[in-house]
Amino acid sequence: MFAIITTNLLRRSARTVFTASGIAVGVATIVALLSFTQGLQQTAAGLVHLGGSDLGVFQAGVSDPTTSVLPESMVRRLQASPDVVRATPLLLLVEGVKSDPAAIVFGAEPAGFFTHSLVLLSGRRPQPGSRAILIGDRLASQLHLNRGDLLTVKGHGYRIAGVYHSGILFEDSGAVLALAQAQQLAARPGEETSVEIQLAPGALAAAAARSIERTYPGTQVITDPQQALRAGANGTLISKAILVIVVIALIVGAISVANTMAMSIIERQGEIGLLSTVGWSPVRVASLILGEGVAVSLLGAAAGLLFGVIGGGLLVHALGVSAYVSPSVTAWGLGRGLLVGVAIGVLGGIYPAWRVTRMTPLKVLAGG
Amino acid sequence: MSTQVGAGVLVDGVSKSFGRISSLVDVSLLVEPGEAVAITGRSGSGKSTLLALIGGLEQPDAGRVLIDGQEIWKQPRPARARRELVGFVFQRHLLLGALSARANVEVPLIGAGMHHRARRRRALSLLEEVGLADRAEHLPSELSGGESQRVAVARALANEPRLLLADEPTGALDSHTSERVLDMIFQLRDRLGMTLMVISYDSAVGARADRTITLADGRIDSPTAAAFKR
Numbered sequence: 001m002f003a004i005i006t007t008n009l010l011r012r013s014a015r016t017v018f019t020a021s022g023i024a025v026g027v028a029t030i031v032a033l034l035s036f037t038q039g040l041q042q043t044a045a046g047l048v049h050l051g052g053s054d055l056g057v058f059q060a061g062v063s064d065p066t067t068s069v070l071p072e073s074m075v076r077r078l079q080a081s082p083d084v085v086r087a088t089p090l091l092l093l094v095e096g097v098k099s100d101p102a103a104i105v106f107g108a109e110p111a112g113f114f115t116h117s118l119v120l121l122s123g124r125r126p127q128p129g130s131r132a133i134l135i136g137d138r139l140a141s142q143l144h145l146n147r148g149d150l151l152t153v154k155g156h157g158y159r160i161a162g163v164y165h166s167g168i169l170f171e172d173s174g175a176v177l178a179l180a181q182a183q184q185l186a187a188r189p190g191e192e193t194s195v196e197i198q199l200a201p202g203a204l205a206a207a208a209a210r211s212i213e214r215t216y217p218g219t220q221v222i223t224d225p226q227q228a229l230r231a232g233a234n235g236t237l238i239s240k241a242i243l244v245i246v247v248i249a250l251i252v253g254a255i256s257v258a259n260t261m262a263m264s265i266i267e268r269q270g271e272i273g274l275l276s277t278v279g280w281s282p283v284r285v286a287s288l289i290l291g292e293g294v295a296v297s298l299l300g301a302a303a304g305l306l307f308g309v310i311g312g313g314l315l316v317h318a319l320g321v322s323a324y325v326s327p328s329v330t331a332w333g334l335g336r337g338l339l340v341g342v343a344i345g346v347l348g349g350i351y352p353a354w355r356v357t358r359m360t361p362l363k364v365l366a367g368g
Numbered sequence: 369m370s371t372q373v374g375a376g377v378l379v380d381g382v383s384k385s386f387g388r389i390s391s392l393v394d395v396s397l398l399v400e401p402g403e404a405v406a407i408t409g410r411s412g413s414g415k416s417t418l419l420a421l422i423g424g425l426e427q428p429d430a431g432r433v434l435i436d437g438q439e440i441w442k443q444p445r446p447a448r449a450r451r452e453l454v455g456f457v458f459q460r461h462l463l464l465g466a467l468s469a470r471a472n473v474e475v476p477l478i479g480a481g482m483h484h485r486a487r488r489r490r491a492l493s494l495l496e497e498v499g500l501a502d503r504a505e506h507l508p509s510e511l512s513g514g515e516s517q518r519v520a521v522a523r524a525l526a527n528e529p530r531l532l533l534a535d536e537p538t539g540a541l542d543s544h545t546s547e548r549v550l551d552m553i554f555q556l557r558d559r560l561g562m563t564l565m566v567i568s569y570d571s572a573v574g575a576r577a578d579r580t581i582t583l584a585d586g587r588i589d590s591p592t593a594a595a596f597k598r
Contacts (some may be wrong), residue, residue, distance in 0.1 A: 001478060009468040274462045277425060278476035279451020279527060361425040 001284075005291045009299075012264070016089020016296055017261045023300025023344055024307060027337045028251030032315050033332035039316065039326045042169075048092065050106075050168065051114030053196035055205055057212060060220040065194070066092045072190045074216065081209065083203040088112030089192035091182045097175065103139050104174040105153050107192075114196055115176060123147035123162025126178065132259025133158035136172035137165045151175060154185050167327070197282070250343060253300075257293045257348025265289060265352050269359070276361035286353035293349025294342060303342020305334055323326045337355045373564030374402035375436045375453055375530035377422055382431035391417040393586040394431070401436075401530075404557055404564040406574045409583035415567045416535055416585065418444060423533045424450045435531060451480055455529035455562075458554075459539040461520040463508040469519045470504040476526040476548055494522040494573035498552060521553060525560075531591065532557065534566040538573075550576065 059068035078087040091107030108114040126132035209221035312327030377399035424440030442450040473491035498518040538546035555565040574580040
């Protein structure tokens with residue numbers, strides 16, 4: 001049977017290639033989007049653990065964590081909590097660097113653990129009160145800037161005091177400014193985006209998060225990357241968009257396979273009639289048709305997986321987010337792509353296979 | 369190849385219509401096991417329909433067709449019953465163009481679920497039987513019309529049928545090739561002992577058969593035997 005399936009697909013190679021290509025495009029889209037969201041999730045992990053924190057406190061109900069607004073006074077109260085060792089405020093300035101809109105400028109207390117966790121590769125920390133800024137090594141490399149150069153943030157020039165590396169993509173692709181200066185730039189005195197918290201040894205993140213959310217109504221505590229993605233409307237939107245695309249790919253792919261196989265059985269009535277005549281059961285003939293559909297889909301899915309891996313990289317460049325999102329291909333992501341490919345073959349092959357079981361050999365032979 | 373007893377055929381009051389056209393009207397017929405019967409008649413007289421009903425490719429509207437006492441359509445697995453009892457040869461060879469002669473002969477054996485090595489052995493043995501052992505790996509496009517029809521005969525014999533139904537098997541061949549194919553079919557029938565029913569306009573077929581039946585306007589004028597059961 002396998003040999004007959006292979007032979008039939010090779011015999012109509014152009015049709016096989018076109019159908020498989022359609023499926024490949026669908027599967028590639030899915031794999032590329034999955035690798036993109038996986039990358040986004042890894043980036044979100046960076047957002048959760050900024051400055052080596054265990055969790056981040058944000059305003060509840062915001063469409064994007066970067067738009068959160070908290071009062072600066074919260075930091076002192078949080079610092080007093082028994083589970084908390086250190087708390088430091090952060091003000092995030094998004095699209096503040098005109099030359100790289102993806103870069104985030106962090107307004108951080110110079111004495112806070114966030115600023116202290118930055119490893120300086122060159123230069124030194126800014127003097128208190130000076131118009132100086134620290135720049136991440138990725139951003140510095142991207143903009144070809146060094147210590148002593150000028151970085152413009154929201155129209156104001158800041159002298160680069162040093163270049164740092166933290167190992168967190170968000171931080172290394174951005175810059176760090178004193179909190180007071182950032183608040184002045186954003187015209188948000190006494191406000192911050194989040195409070196980053198380091199927990200006491202032995203304290204459980206989930207329990208601490210529940211306790212903080214109870215104590216400070218209107219806040220949400222993000223402890224893991226999935227939560228960060230869910231908290232942001234963009235992350236939710238992407239997840240739902242992917243689901244829609246998967247469903248569309250399934251429907252379009254299945255219709256394409258069904259159409260191809262239906263045309264194929266009309267053309268091959270003589271062959272199908274012959275198989276029935278020589279004693280192939282309807283189920284066996286239907287299996288042949290279904291097998292051909294699945295084989296075409298597998299071919300398409302295999303090509304789609306390859307294109308999807310390449311497409312994931314192209315997607316982040318096309319969206320202009322390569323500075324802080326690296327597509328991440330996982331076995332589960334590839335598996336889901338393959339699963340969709342096989343599902344397309346099975347769904348698309350069911351109707352033609354069912355039609356075959358309804359054909360009587362004589363009619364088929366007369367038609368062939 | 370093993371020799372076995374042919375199947376008896378009873379056609380009992382069978383009628384069949386396609387739309388408003390009555391193809392067969394109350395046809396009854398008895399064929400003894402091992403008998404060779406030629407079926408003649410004008411175009412549209414119902415010959416092919418009769419063969420299709422006997423072979424279980426269609427269900428009669430009325431009456432019944434028994435092969436060795438079994439109604440193929442009433443079996444729990446009609447395809448299996450057809451495979452085990454009946455072999456078909458058509459006017460067109462209907463070989464699968466992308467498969468070699470050997471693979472074409474193997475097709476019915478795939479339907480029977482035979483292991484691929486056993487299939488291969490049997491297909492080669494059948495091709496030897498029809499004088500085409502040296503053409504086993506050739507595609508149908510590389511075979512002559514006569515050779516293709518011989519492959520079709522080998523395919524029809526693959527599951528050792530007890531009844532061979534041939535619908536104008538030489539209709540698409542020249543007279544010399546027809547002669548050779550007919551020789552082969554009748555020799556195989558003599559050697560294997562199967563029942564043979566052949567539709568043909570060729571008087572040579574009638575001369576070789578044990579009996580000739582003529583159909584006209586869906587009716588048969590041969591004497592009808594009493595109910596037959598093994």
